[in-house]
Amino acid sequence: MPFYGLGVALLLGLLIGLERGWKDREQAEGQRVAGIRTFALIGLLGGVCGLLAQNLNAVVLAVAFVALAVVLGWAHAVSQQHNTDVGITGVIAGLLTFTFGALAMLGEAALAATGAVITVLLLGMKPTLHAWVRRLEKQELHATLKLLLISVVILPLLPNEGFGPWQALNPYKIWWMVVLIAAISFVGYFATRIIGARKGIMVTGLFAGLASSTAVTLHLARLARHQPGPCNIYAAGILLAWATMFPRMLIVSSLFSQPLALALLVPAGVMTVVAYTGAWLFWRQSKHQAHSDQARLSNPFELKPALIFAALLAAIMLLSHVLREQFGDTGTYLLAAASGIADVDAITLSLADMAGNDLRIETAALALLIAAFMNTFVKTLLAIGIGGSQLGRRAGAAGMAIIIAGMAGWWLFH
Incomplete structure (x- = not known):
């Protein structure tokens, strides 16, 4: 209905005009190029021209748009005689308001x-x-551009089909997984920069763990060795970083296989609860203020590490077929344990992609838990070996509790 379209066009103009009018509210009447009334009229003008374009010719809409651009440009140029602000945001906002009115x-x-x-x-x-x-x-700007390069430019160009033995290597899927991991690290890095910058060990563990819980473990363990006093705080920060791994596994798994994510929900959820509970207990026991040191995470994206990850992922996908051919499910478990020594993301992405097709859901879920257990065990050893005896006792007890809780969660519900 024309009245509905015109009403929406007017309301959208009022909405944009409200923001523009509020921004220039200190200026005297008549000194503003466009305020709330002008933007409301521009939106209504777009609606009227859209109606005329429907009944007459689309050329009406184009001519009206050009005429409005000329008027707004002239008004902006005149205003520069009394205003040093050379920005054209108001002009662009006016043209968009007209366009939104026409669309409505x-x-x-x-x-x-x-x-x-x-x-x-x-x-x-x-x-x-x-x-x-x-x-x-x-x-960071270069990292952003590189992330856009691998996701927007390279990814669409890759073939989405299997190559090699068992058709196991799909370039599109491998690179899409690289983009996914790079994006997770990217978000984690900027979460640390924006929210957690110099806010203390707890925020470091919570947000920097999104990028790399291993990096957080190494950093806080080194701090604990040099400043052994507040070990409870360091342990709490480490456990917060560890706890992020389990929800991340669930999220990544759910993107490829909902049944796999459901199979992992209870054990991963139990391990998450145990890790967060341990962090909370250590935090309460601490009588020291959290330090302002922040995990020195490197830039979240570099092309070379991304290519190395792609090669590792391709090797794991190929080896998973080889080991399964030779040893069945046992080969998958061995691969998961070996992969978990360094990282769980690659094996999570690989097995999640195969779950339900080439691999049973139960086998994939148990293999991912084995990788998580191994990764937690390795990080526990790092905390013990680098952080000293005080941190080592805390991390060791917490690590064992997390692994035992995960095993119990799996055996009780499967």
């Missing part, structure tokens, strides 16, 4: 509303976005 009239009200809300959010977040840009380091 042309039957795309939901799309127009979504675009208008996103526009308002971007306009209102100017200080936050500019602060992020100022804090962005060169290596």
Whole structure:
């Protein structure tokens, strides 16, 4: 209905105009190029032109858009005589308002509303976005571009079919998994930078563990060796980092196989609860303030490590078929144990991709738990060997409790 479309167009103009008017609320009347009324009228103008385009010709819409661009551009140029702000955000916002009004009239009200809300959010977040840009380091910008390169450019070009023995090597799936792991580390890195920067060991363990719980273990263990006093805090930070591994396994598994994620839910959930409980107990026992040292995580994405991960993942996918051919399920368990020494992400992605097709759900779930047990055991040894006896006793007891809880969770529910 025309009235509905015009109403939506007017409301969207009012929404964007509200943000623009609030931003320039300190300026005197008549000094603003466009305020809440002007943006509301621009939205309504877009709706009217959309209606005319439906009844007459689409050229009407194009001509009106160009005419509005000329008017807004001229008004902006005139305002520069009294204002040193050379930004054209207001002009672009006006053109978008017109476009959203036209979309609403042309039957795309939901799309127009979504675009208008996103526009308002971007306009209102100017200080936050500019602060992020100022804090962005060169290596982080390069990391962002590299992540976009491997995900937006390279991934669509790869063939989505199996190659090699047993058709085990699918370039698209292997690279998609690389993108997934890189993105998880990327998010974890910036979570540490934005939320956890210099906020203490607990925040370090919680957020830096998203990128690498092993890196957090090594860092906090070294701090514990040099500053042995607050071992309870270091143990709590380490356990928080360890606890992130189990939900991450569930999330990654669920992306490929919901039944596998359900099979892992109880044991992984029990291990998560035990790890968080241990962290909470150590935190309560601590009488020292958390240190401001932050895990010195390296840049979250480099091309060379990504390629190494792809090679490792391909080797694991191939070896999983070889070992299963030779030893059946036992070969899969051996592979999981060997992979868990260094990392659980590669084996999680590999087995999750095969679960339910080339591999039984129960076998894949047990193999992933074996990898998690082995990885937890290795990190426990690192904490004991590097952190000294005080941290070692705490990490050793917690690590054994996590592994025993996971085994009990599996045996009781399978």
